[in-house]
Amino acid sequence: xxxxxxxxxxxxxGSAPEDREKHPVDETLPPVKxxxxxxxxxxxMYAGVVAPPLIVGAAVGLSGxxxxxxxGASLFTAGLATFLQxxxxxKIGARLPFVNGVTFxxxxxxxxxxxxxxxxxxxxxxxxxxxxxAGLIGFLAAPWFSRLVRFFPPVVTGTVITLIGVSLLPxxxxxxxxxxxxxEDYGSTxxxxxxxxxxxxxxxxxxxxxxxLKQIAVLVGLVIGTLIAxxxxxxxxxxxxxxxxxxxxSPFHFGAPQFAxxxxxxxxxxxxxxxxxxxxxxxxLGEIVDRPADEKTIAAGLRADTLGSAISPxxxxxxxxxxxxxxxxxxxxxxxxxxxVACGGGFLVLMGLSPVAASLISVVPRPVLGGAGVVLFGxxxxxxxxxxxxxxxxKDNNVLIVAVSxxxxxxxxxxxxFYHAFPETAKIILDSGISTGCVAAVLLNVxxxxxxxxxxxxxxxAPMEPGEEISxxxxxxxxxxx
Numbered sequence: 001x002x003x004x005x006x007x008x009x010x011x012x013x014g015s016a017p018e019d020r021e022k023h024p025v026d027e028t029l030p031p032v033k034x035x036x037x038x039x040x041x042x043x044x045m046y047a048g049v050v051a052p053p054l055i056v057g058a059a060v061g062l063s064g065x066x067x068x069x070x071x072g073a074s075l076f077t078a079g080l081a082t083f084l085q086x087x088x089x090x091k092i093g094a095r096l097p098f099v100n101g102v103t104f105x106x107x108x109x110x111x112x113x114x115x116x117x118x119x120x121x122x123x124x125x126x127x128x129x130x131x132x133x134a135g136l137i138g139f140l141a142a143p144w145f146s147r148l149v150r151f152f153p154p155v156v157t158g159t160v161i162t163l164i165g166v167s168l169l170p171x172x173x174x175x176x177x178x179x180x181x182x183x184e185d186y187g188s189t190x191x192x193x194x195x196x197x198x199x200x201x202x203x204x205x206x207x208x209x210x211x212x213l214k215q216i217a218v219l220v221g222l223v224i225g226t227l228i229a230x231x232x233x234x235x236x237x238x239x240x241x242x243x244x245x246x247x248x249x250s251p252f253h254f255g256a257p258q259f260a261x262x263x264x265x266x267x268x269x270x271x272x273x274x275x276x277x278x279x280x281x282x283x284x285l286g287e288i289v290d291r292p293a294d295e296k297t298i299a300a301g302l303r304a305d306t307l308g309s310a311i312s313p314x315x316x317x318x319x320x321x322x323x324x325x326x327x328x329x330x331x332x333x334x335x336x337x338x339x340x341v342a343c344g345g346g347f348l349v350l351m352g353l354s355p356v357a358a359s360l361i362s363v364v365p366r367p368v369l370g371g372a373g374v375v376l377f378g379x380x381x382x383x384x385x386x387x388x389x390x391x392x393x394x395k396d397n398n399v400l401i402v403a404v405s406x407x408x409x410x411x412x413x414x415x416x417x418f419y420h421a422f423p424e425t426a427k428i429i430l431d432s433g434i435s436t437g438c439v440a441a442v443l444l445n446v447x448x449x450x451x452x453x454x455x456x457x458x459x460x461x462a463p464m465e466p467g468e469e470i471s472x473x474x475x476x477x478x479x480x481x482x
Contacts, residue, residue, distance in 0.1 A: 038343030076352020077317030081308030082345030094301030128313035135310025158387030165381025176370030198371030409437020
């Protein structure tokens, strides 16, 4: 089918003339648009980057100053990993609009390592040593792991994309209720109202504005929501006043890495989970930006993830992985340029080098982030549904694959203690709905669509009405659907 002559999206309209023939992923945007769109990506993922170091640092018993240092280091290494992923070096980097940051999958294992370390001063060096080894092993395994892409047809990718969005929505709901689940005002009408106002502002901007303002609706919504929150006493500017202007994450600030076998095995399991989720995220983003991720792209993307993870401990950072929440931002704004996300990576590096700059984003109240998150994460789920529409759901086999995989993936969301009796190592995988749902979808697709002979009468043309029987004519009609 011939390509359409009209401008592909609003992004194309603001691109330089020489870029118009390029794929939107490889286009460069005007400077102002590039900067604001990149900052919007940072705002969307900031809370996810700083949460793991805050949790781990508190468990180790770091002081407030050391916690700030650890957080800045995570921002700095997230920026470096994002550069690797978006700009690429040699065969490293998917060269897609992919944000990388600290993976939350490693938090529980790292806390377990801290608990089993007698001298807490050695906990971070042990963790860093395990991440370095896991990252290097993952880097070497990336080409073989990427071959799994052949097991990700639309029925699998659509299911996984939907699960990514659904799995992220509880994060937005948690943000909407406030910053501290133990506080008395958690889930108060004030917090929920601020989240609702931010959501409405974003929706109104998306509905009644055009062009550039429409594309940065989330960023504008965050700014307006933060300003509205000031009279309610929810906005805290103390991080800005207390932060240093300049700071550098000095290498091995907490000591030289130590290598403990149990910790290494634990982080290798986390790396396996991270690579599975990153593969699913790359497939999802490839669909959204109209550049499907093939085996070569996935291998390059996994190399960026794993190399970024191996380098991260050098600057006191943790394991890095793709951030699914930013996929929602790409899906909603349709700004597909990888250079926009690289610009966001630049902001992350600057924040790591300037604590006062990092603190500006932290001023945004959690309820305001929650309101914007509903739109972002819901957009990911909607993209998954769009993929499923093309997946051939007229086939009973595919319906079963989607139904069971979604059910398996939603278990950790609807019943967080479902796997409480399993070993801690197993729970690292089982508590990730994206990973379990992805594995279930791949295995079910192999069983139903590849093993044995497929029958033509496994297809239906439409859902049956209650009480309707399968007539000969209906079956015959279904047999002609392919």
